[in-house]
Amino acid sequence: xxxxxxxxxxxxxxxxxxxxxxxxxxxxxxxxxxxxxxxxxxxxxxxxxxxxxxxxxxxxxxxxxxxxxxxxxxxxxxxxxxxxxxxxxxxxxxxxxxxxxxxxxxxxxxxxxxxxxxxxxxxxxxxxxxxxxxxxxxxxxxxxxxxxxxxxxxxxxxxxxxxxxxxxxxxxxxxxxxxxxxxxxxxxxxxxxxxxxxxxxxxxxxxxxxxxxxxxxxxxxxxxxxxxxxxxxxxxxxxxxxxxxxxxxxxxxxxxxxxxxxxxxxxxxxxxxxxxxxxxxxxxxxxxxxxxxxxxxxxxxxxxxxxxxxxxxxxxxxxxxxxxxxxxxxxxxxxxxxxxxxxxxxxxxxxxxxxxxxxxxxxxxxxxxxxxxxxxxxxxxxxxxxxxxxxxxxxxxxxxxxxxxxxxxxxxxxxxxxxxxxxxxxxxxxxxxxxxxxxxx
Amino acid sequence: xxxxxxxxxxxxxxxxxxxxxxxxxxxxxxxxxxxxxxxxxxxxxxxxxxxxxxxxxxxxxxxxxxxxxxxxxxxxxxxxxxxxxxxxxxxxxxxxxxxxxxxxxxxxxxxxxxxxxxxxxxxxxxxxxxxxxxxxxxxxxxxxxxxxxxxxxxxxxxxxxxxxxxxxxxxxxxxxxxxxxxxxxxxxxxxxxxxxxxxxxxxxxxxxxxxxxxxxxxxxxxxxxxxxxxxxxxxxxxxxxxxxxxxxxxxxxxxxxxxxxxxxxxxxxxxxxxxxxxxxxxxxxxxxxxxxxxxxx
Numbered sequence: 001x002x003x004x005x006x007x008x009x010x011x012x013x014x015x016x017x018x019x020x021x022x023x024x025x026x027x028x029x030x031x032x033x034x035x036x037x038x039x040x041x042x043x044x045x046x047x048x049x050x051x052x053x054x055x056x057x058x059x060x061x062x063x064x065x066x067x068x069x070x071x072x073x074x075x076x077x078x079x080x081x082x083x084x085x086x087x088x089x090x091x092x093x094x095x096x097x098x099x100x101x102x103x104x105x106x107x108x109x110x111x112x113x114x115x116x117x118x119x120x121x122x123x124x125x126x127x128x129x130x131x132x133x134x135x136x137x138x139x140x141x142x143x144x145x146x147x148x149x150x151x152x153x154x155x156x157x158x159x160x161x162x163x164x165x166x167x168x169x170x171x172x173x174x175x176x177x178x179x180x181x182x183x184x185x186x187x188x189x190x191x192x193x194x195x196x197x198x199x200x201x202x203x204x205x206x207x208x209x210x211x212x213x214x215x216x217x218x219x220x221x222x223x224x225x226x227x228x229x230x231x232x233x234x235x236x237x238x239x240x241x242x243x244x245x246x247x248x249x250x251x252x253x254x255x256x257x258x259x260x261x262x263x264x265x266x267x268x269x270x271x272x273x274x275x276x277x278x279x280x281x282x283x284x285x286x287x288x289x290x291x292x293x294x295x296x297x298x299x300x301x302x303x304x305x306x307x308x309x310x311x312x313x314x315x316x317x318x319x320x321x322x323x324x325x326x327x328x329x330x331x332x333x334x335x336x337x338x339x340x341x342x343x344x345x346x347x348x349x350x351x352x353x354x355x356x357x358x359x360x361x362x363x364x365x366x367x368x369x370x371x372x373x374x375x376x377x378x379x380x381x382x383x384x385x386x387x388x389x390x391x392x393x394x395x396x397x398x399x400x401x402x403x404x405x406x407x408x409x410x411x412x413x414x415x416x417x418x419x420x421x422x423x424x425x426x427x428x429x430x431x432x433x434x435x436x437x438x439x440x441x
Numbered sequence: 442x443x444x445x446x447x448x449x450x451x452x453x454x455x456x457x458x459x460x461x462x463x464x465x466x467x468x469x470x471x472x473x474x475x476x477x478x479x480x481x482x483x484x485x486x487x488x489x490x491x492x493x494x495x496x497x498x499x500x501x502x503x504x505x506x507x508x509x510x511x512x513x514x515x516x517x518x519x520x521x522x523x524x525x526x527x528x529x530x531x532x533x534x535x536x537x538x539x540x541x542x543x544x545x546x547x548x549x550x551x552x553x554x555x556x557x558x559x560x561x562x563x564x565x566x567x568x569x570x571x572x573x574x575x576x577x578x579x580x581x582x583x584x585x586x587x588x589x590x591x592x593x594x595x596x597x598x599x600x601x602x603x604x605x606x607x608x609x610x611x612x613x614x615x616x617x618x619x620x621x622x623x624x625x626x627x628x629x630x631x632x633x634x635x636x637x638x639x640x641x642x643x644x645x646x647x648x649x650x651x652x653x654x655x656x657x658x659x660x661x662x663x664x665x666x667x668x669x670x671x672x673x674x675x676x677x678x679x680x681x682x683x684x685x686x687x688x689x690x691x692x693x694x695x696x697x698x699x700x701x702x703x704x705x706x707x708x709x710x711x712x713x714x715x716x717x718x719x720x721x722x723x724x725x726x727x728x729x730x731x732x733x734x735x736x737x738x
Contacts, residue, residue, distance in 0.1 A: 062667065077703070106490035155580070276513075382486050386705045418505075420487060 006205060021083070035323045038089035040079070043072045045310070047148075048343040049331075056330045063323060075317040083107040083315075090318040091328060093310045094142060095134040103136040103384040109314040109321060112138045118328040120305055125350050129307040129375035136380050142311030143328050143355045144349035146340065148270045149305045149375045150200060150294070151367055153277065157288045158184070167266075167292035171301035173233055178243045181265050190242040193255065193264035194235065196399050198393040205231040207304045208296045208377055214379045214387075214416070216331050219424045222415030223391065224409040230297065232398065232405050239399050248400045256280035259272060260287070268294070270308065271347055274364055293371045307375035309349065318342050349373075383419050480713040486706035489571050495709075502713035512714070514689055515697045516721075518604060522693065523672045523725075526608040530668055530681030531661075532710045533616040538623030539653075553624065557617035564614070568681040574598070597683055600690035607678050607691055613676075615671070627653070662733045666726050673722045694718050 034419050041049050046069030053065045068089065070078055076098065081087045083105055085355055094102060102108045115121060123131055126144050134142040146335070159167070162180035178191035194201050206213055211227035215219065220227060238244050245264070259267060260281050296302030312328045314321050321394065330336060337348035347368055348354065359365045378384060394412045397403040403411075480502055482488075488495035506512050541549045559567065572580045575596035596606040629652060636646040638648045670719050676695040679685055685692035694714065702711025 078705075101486060104486050104490065382706070422483060422494075423489060424485060425496070 011099055012035045034062055034064055036322050037068060037091065037320055037324055037327060038325075039065055039067045039327065040070055040073045040075075040092040041067055041269065042070050042095075042310075043092055043344065045342050046070060048340065049308075051343065052331065052340060053327075055336075056327060060326065061329070063211060065327065075076075079107075081103075086317060088315040088317050090320050090324040091312060094313045096130070096144070096307070096309055097384065099134055099311060100136050100142050100380040101329045103141045104382045105137075105316075107315060109316050109318075111143065111314065112263060112320075114314070114325050115140060118325075118329060121332050122278045125352060127307070127349070127351065127375060128370045129377060130309060130349060133307050133309075133377040133380070134311050135391055142313045143332055145310050145331060146337075146346035146371060147307070147309035147375075148272070148347060149311060149347050149368065149371045150204060150268050150270050150306065151290050151291045151307055151371050152163070152294050153259075153269055153273065153289065154266045155259070155262065155288060156290045156385075158262055158265045161211070168294060168296050169303065174295040175234075175238070175243075177264070178238065178314070179241065181240075182243050185265070189262055192238065192266040193258075194238070194244045194268070196246065196396045197392060199245050199388045199395070200234065201369060202231075202386065202395045203378060203393055203413050204268070204294065205235050207306075207378070208294070208302055209234070210212045210297075214381070214420070217423075217427055218379050218381050219420050219427055221413035223394075223412045223416070224406075229409065232409060233298070235395075236405060240380065245319070260285055271368060273286055277344060291367050293367055293374065299424075301374070303371075305371050307372075307377050309347075323370050352399070355361045376378045381420070381423065383423075386419055387416050387417050390419070397409070442481055442536065452505050455521075463629070475591045476712045476715060479709055481717050482709045484708040489706070493605075494611070497733040500503060502710045503717065504679075504711065506713050511692070512694070512697060512717075515692045517693075517694045518686060518691060519673060519675060521604055522608060522675050523669055525605075526611055526664075527668050527672050529672070530612045530672075531619060531664055534619030534664065535623055537616060537620040538627060541620070541651075542624055553645055556620055560617040562614075564677050565681055567610070568678070569615060572682065575606055584686045587710075598687055600686075601627055603683055603690045607675075607682060610682065611672075611675070615668075619668060622660060622664055623657070626657045630656040658733070660695055664716065665729055665733075669725055669729065673725070674733045 007272075011218060026183055039049075039053070040046075046067060050067050053067055057063055057065060075095075079094075079098075079102070080090070083102070088107060094108070099108070105393065115123070121143055123140075127147065130147050132138075134140050154167055158181055159165070159177065162177065162184050163181065164177045168177055170175050181191040182189075188223075190252075203213070206223075206228045209227045209231035211225060211231060212222055213228070215222040217226070225301065239246050255267065256277065257280075272293070278286070281289070293300065294303040294305050296304065308435050312331060314324050314328070331340070332350065334348070334350045334352040334356075337350050338352045338359075340346060340352070341348050341359075347365070354360065354365070354369055371431065378388075381387075394403070394408045398405055400406045470509060480497045481497055481499060483498045484495045484500070491618040533535065540546060541552045541556065543549075546552065577583060577593050577598065578596040580596070587593065594602055596602050634652050634656070638652050643651065674695050675693045675701065678697075679691040679693060679694060683691045685696050695718070697719070698711045701707045701714060
């Protein structure tokens with residue numbers, strides 16, 4: 001393909017998109033006392049929320065809601081281009097780790113005034129760690145919609161054979177249980193699978209060890225600090241003792257199959273994998289595996305995990321914020337959250353919903369509830385995903401023995417400091433115009 | 442009298458090209474200039490909402506880009522694609538052009554269309570099919586290799602093979618375009634030259650080497666430069682097939698630029714990478730033109 005062809009294609013794409021945007025603007029029916037809300041939701045959620053929204057319309061006859069379903073893989077780009085192009089919807093579902101970015105862009109509405117007036121949505125109805133992910137500099141930008149967190153999936157049968165009837169709560173004991181499993185499993189099998197190309201476990205271990213990950217108002221890396229160093233020593237020890245294979249996720253072609261074969265007995269993952277494990281493991285495996293809250297360095301209470309999930313946000317450019325807020329309130333009702341759960345299996349964000357008998361009786365849900373109470377937010381800076389990937393690269397070199405932890409973590413901090421240079425400048429600037437400058441994301 | 446006619450013709454000429462010039466100016470030169478300015482700033486996510494949060498940083502982006510090992514890795518991958526994929530693609534196009542232009546070929550139009558088809562097919566659709574072909578266990582390619590007694594290759598999962606797999610796909614996808622240009626070039630070779638050579642007793646091979654190839658000189662330059670420029674900008678194929686992996690073996694300079702600019706929102710850095718690539722491509726083009734000139738003289 002030649003450069004001219006490409007250029008021409010780009011020009012055509014721009015024209016086409018502009019034409020589409022114009023057409024979409026014209027095509028919208030004129031509101032005659034009716035308000036049309038535009039709601040963007042992703043993946044499976046976008047599919048099932050249509051049903052919830054119909055009930056909302058029945059309850060509020062003056063409202064019409066058009067749900068646009070966006071595939072997760074395209075959601076981030078689409079939202080960004082919509083913001084730059086001035087065509088954001090009235091409200092949307094946003095992965096809660098994206099909130100700092102969209103707050104920095106000034107795309108999403110600060111919700112403090114809306115929350116102050118609301119009787120339906122209050123901070124106390126949410127898991128503290130999850131709520132925290134929605135705050136940027138103390139200002140809330142999203143209302144949690146559904147939640148997820150990582151727990152430990154494990155082979156009950158193999159652990160029992162090794163003499164452990166449950167997953168212990170502390171790192172030291174956990175390590176002992178892994179040793180026992182490994183002894184029975186033999187040379188080519190392992191106690192745990194920690195893929196080197198998935199950064200979440202390395203972040204979780206750091207959080208558990210008490211590392212803030214970033215320091216000085218999130219303007220410098222803190223990976224060479226004593227806390228993260230403790231976490232690194234722990235997981236490198238797991239690899240050194242050959243309790244985990246030092247390979248990337250891609251090397252294990254089918255992790256469900258290998259889990260069933262006993263290639264590894266433990267695996268850190270989230271609620272979506274409960275369904276996957278049920279579906280993909282053979283029927284004989286039911287009851288042979290379970291999930292448990294993550295162990296922590298100093299016992300169960302320190303077994304922290306990530307606070308994931310999606311939030312509902314209002315867009316600053318929306319002209320129907322009040323109406324969109326009512327839809328957010330509706331979707332936040334405990335009974336609507338439970339219906340949402342029944343429709344697509346997502347864990348509800350409202351703690352009231354967890355008192356529902358179906359959830360309270362399900363042992364797996366109980367594990368997630370316990371873990372959600374120990375969920376904490378990762379640093380809320382737009383650069384976080386970039387930093388996470390840098391961490392992943394360094395972990396890989398440490399695990400493979402290409403670099404010593406001291407030098408790898410110090411190099412990581414230097415890299416992170418370079419990424420965060422702009423934040424330091426903005427912080428210094430904000431301090432100079434103390435009070436005058438706007439909120440720093 | 443004669444002078445005014447000339448002036449009027451002049452004006453008319455400008456009037457005719459004006460719309461095109463305006464379009465090129467607005468959609469090409471303005472963005473390119475803006476990109477150049479951007480490359481000297483640290484324009485990033487904070488500056489999208491607040492332009493006053495952008496700073497002029499001089500050559501910092503360029504220094505950082507050239508000091509980034511990932512940039513050199515990406516440049517290495519890109520050069521591999523240019524130096525291996527480019528000649529392969531040109532050779533494939535020439536062979537295809539000779540085949541469809543041969544007098545012995547029946548239904549040349551049909552074959553031209555078939556060979557051109559991949560060029561106009563959507564890359565994403567093509568990529569899905571090729572992913573099946575490359576599938577290590579059940580893929581057609583490994584099945585065929587297995588028939589020859591060759592052990593299966595993990596085409597897209599092995600960092601040694603991934604770029605080669607991308608090259609294969611890209612050559613197949615794009616050779617039809619250059620083939621058409623070669624076909625046009627072949628048609629402009631005067632028939633008398635062949636007849637004269639034949640009378641002199643030249644074999645088909647020496648007719649090809651001494652008549653066809655020299656006559657195609659300008660076509661080669663055009664095809665070579667265009668292919669090189671296109672190959673330096675490799676993006677869509679690895680973006681769809683491998684997302685730059687495994688172990689960054691298929692990360693190209695344009696992918697790096699995309700990541701910096703649109704994933705991490707460091708537009709200044711992204712622009713700087715783009716201009717470094719531009720300089721490299723310019724040097725490559727000048728080199729090719731000089732080689733061509735020397736070859737002719």
